Amino acid sequence: EYRLTNPPKPPATVEVMDGENRKHTLQVQVLGAEETWHTPSLLLASVGSSGGKVVFSQIRTLDPTEDVKQYGSTLNRNKICDIAFYQKVHLEVDPGQYESEETKFQALQKSDKARLEILQDLLSSHLGLSVAEKQGPLPAYTPGYFLGRHELKLDFLSALQPRLKADNILKLNLLSLQFCGKGVEPSKPTASLMPVFLHACPQRFSTVEYFENLHSEHIGRLLIFSEVMTSSMEGLDGAVLHHGLAVVACQQISGAGRSGNAWLSPEGCGMFSLQLHIRSDSYLGHHVPFLQHVVSLAVVLAICSQAGHEDVDLHLKWPNDIYVGDCIKVGGLVVKTIVDNTMTVCNIGVGMNLDNNVPTTCINALLRELKLAPLSLEKFLALVFTKLEKLLVTLEKGSSGVDQVRQLYYKYWLHSNCEVTVIGPQGSKQEVTILGIDDFGFLQVLAKDGCAFSVHPDGNSFDMLRGLIAPKVK
Template sequence: MEDRLWLDNGLVPEKIVSVLLRESTLKAFAGRSVLIRGAQAETRSLELQEPPEDRSLFQSPCRASEEGTGAAIGSASGQDRGCPPADAAAADAGLDGRRRMGAGEQHAEGCHLHLSSCHECLELESSTILSVKFASMENIPDLPDDYEGGRGESGGRSVPGQGRRFNQKPPNVLVYTGGCQERFKHVHALLAECINTDSYVLYPLRPQQVLSEPWLDSTLLLVLAEEEPLTAQHHERFLAYLERGGKLLGLCSSFCAAGLSLAPGPDRRNGVCQLVFTRADCTEVELSALASGHVFVRGDSPAEMWGELRGGSGGMAVVRMTHGDNGGEAVLCQVHLEAAPDSHDVTSPQDFDELKASNALRYEVLSEILSCLGLSCERSHVPPPSPIYVLSSSEECRRCFLEWLQTQVGQGGVLRASRISLKVLPGVESPGALPGGTLALVTQPPQRLPPQFSLETYSLHLRTRTLGRCVLFAETTPSTMDLLEGLMLQLPQEVGLIAIAARQTEGRGRAGNAWLSPLGCAMFTVHMRVPVSSRLGQSIPFLQHLAALAVVEAVRTLPGYEEIDLTVKWPNDIYYGSLMKLGGVLVNSTLMGATFHLLIGCGFNVSNSNPTICINDLVERQNRQRGSALEPLDTSLLIARSVSLLEDLIASFQDGGPQAVLPLYYKRWVHSGTQVRLQSEDGPQVEVVGLDDNGFLQVRSAELGVVSVHPDGNSFDMLRNLVVTKQR
């Protein structure tokens, strides 16, 4: 709290204490406006910041006087985090470091929070100011002194939950890895995915800097990610950082304080263990993680246990402790939350699968810990939509589309659709400000495309007669489905239009679900026509199965990539084995006369490993297991191959019906012989046998025989092996 208050003469308060203003005194001075000016006082009355991380500042003044003003701020009582307080007094003591009182709350009538530097408090209560010192303006060398991202809003009020401080110190997060640059890169990448990188900057803290450079007053969070024992000097330096009110995250570090110590744990080092973590709301989450081989021993420490190992003798694996009188706080872990499932310490396929299944929970736990230490883990600002470019390797195809486009543009060069409007621009100049819901459609290709898409690679691997020949590409767009919805009904038949995006901000999944669309994900929507009288026109639900199969085949028919464990899951998902989803398909259909107009939307993870898994994770895994040297795959290549194979599969279906494609589909799907229950956990148990002629799932039971299950009414819960009603 102290370092969040800034006086215009360069002073900061070193200690803030709670003061009881008696009711009689308050009445006597009601309405009085105290102004501190000139020689009467050297400080101004400051607007209070949002509540600090130190709960003891908000304790009853009577209790504070009993315990002494020098009590450690926010000190734990020794009770574990998962155990709620037994009585009101315990609740008031703030056993859980993450449950704070809101600004302006009072414990009792007449008990107000005041500052020790407040003139009214000095005049009325003779409160003691321990000291006021000149704030050190030194910053760690090589760190930017002019960083403004951590400043609060006007008036210096800190933003709740964002860990911002209103001072001239940059909000640095320093990572100590004992000088290992490779480990720093891994931890840096992980933290950058968890915290708001628009608000914080990440730097390495090298061993030679620990003792020699003034980083203590310039650091918002210190991350210790080094397993080797710390030197006594380094340990003392890190303790000094906590004593100054610093926040510390230990990731399998030997650092301990406040009576904590380390002991050998029940799990071998770098073996997979089960961590039970207690959230702030006292619910528990269990996940798999790599063990450090050690656990914490509490001794006489008042540390709170936030996580313990499951099974065997267990042990404390995640603890929170406080240190010093200035709000120093640390969360220490003895499981490798920083270790990804594909790290070099993971050697067995079983360990990889188990860790990957818990990967999203690993991010959840780490994000909650970082939030508790005062950092903002909110997603960064969503970038605005970028211009949409008309691209094609065939100038004839591009010219055909542009000629049609000229006939559709209305007043002001705007083409209006149901969800969006397109402002058609002839050149690559900046479109300027556009009304909400209007996107710029640029008819000339840019001099240089973003690195997320290569027209050359796409054109090289596209082998279609119609599909995907004309490209609308946007670096950032709300939804590729929205781009084509307003165009598809009037498009010339020879224009095979596809919309491709590097990032979607409003991606849509089946049944209205949101679809996360980060960089590294292949995202596209392709338009096609199907006559109602054709074989596929009589079995339109099959189209989603063909699209999912095309993505799987796009990878598994590449030389050397045949054993990549990519599968299809009914009705519209792309999976890694039977473990986790990495892609999906959405088909929207509109019937016009005797023709279906279909938009096939598809998204699958190519190089975005987190928070689940991607295709290149599987490629790297095969390289490590088999000693191969397969290259990572590219989104442009896989989109082109997927569209090409989709056109081939559709042609096969139109020629030979379902039987022309089902053998390949069954080869790639995950459901053969799967036992499930229909409708609910108490429903009849049945066996999945295949797809019917309409593309619906078929199941068999002794009582019901063979029946079809419609994909718009049920979906698989892969964890419980159930067929459940889709929640709408």
């Protein structure tokens, strides 16, 4: 049997090349070692030039026993003894993921306190993040409240009737909604079931303030509000419901952004999802990708077009991020679509730092700096829905309406005449100047040879600090 008699030490520094063939020197520090073999299991790598840091917790080189099986006597025994086997450390894995595997679940539960302590130390001591000393329990799921004009709610429920299961339950992809009338005993709210009261008003949401500020005909006229749910998108996903129906949450347990990224949902964040039904024969029906830009513009206009708000420093980053200045992200959105012959159903999820100063800053902090009154969640939502409907109506006026919306978008976006590098799927590079967005909302750029082309948002990411548009890392 071969054993490591002299476990190797990682080098103090290593040189690596990035995707642009630039050389970087990393300082390497061992933070933790495996008990049996004493080989590193946690490494901290620091980039001196930029101050960037990364912790590696899943490190593995060649396993010496596997090497013997593969190479036999052709590999020098002394060489084998100098090769380390680095175990993988999964600090991100919660024991709850293995509840169905009793032995593994029990073992992980016993060490879970240590896992969280190590993770907390890594984030605070080595990555400089502010971490709460004690981790509180997740907030409990809460029921929903169906808000809107009585007649409109009745029409909605009547249209749903053929799809309702026993106990007035509508089954969506990941969430079931139980519509509860007067005298109905609601089920307990869970991650997969939300009772929705038809004839009650929530304590934490002012229906009076919301509807007083809402001046749309369709968008936001029906709204489901819940203090705590998995994700507002789950309240729409999996069914054609109603044009303009909104789902609003104060906190999301599993908020999601683009490409499956987690969306942090602290108290004070303005979060909603919206279902829009776009006619296939309309302008937007022929240019559905343009919708994400219209929605992000509506959010910015809802704030910046208010009297006295002209100096609020909000901007749009292509394709769908909202920034304070040119470096602090405070909002974003995701759009999911279902297309049939006559209609495109768009489920839109929006998250905006409205009244939460962390992790970056928020809209109300900007307003307070300008000695302006803060925005409530109710007024913010009503303003966004009103602006969005006006923009959608403007788009359908033909080329003049499209140009009007596009010019409003350019007023707030960050990229006019910016020079950037576009990296192709095979690594080719092209220096270009940004011209604007085309009819589909794709980024229009001009190459040095005078050739103009469009860059799609779905397959690329835009790094403004580096002036780089590159294929997304899968």
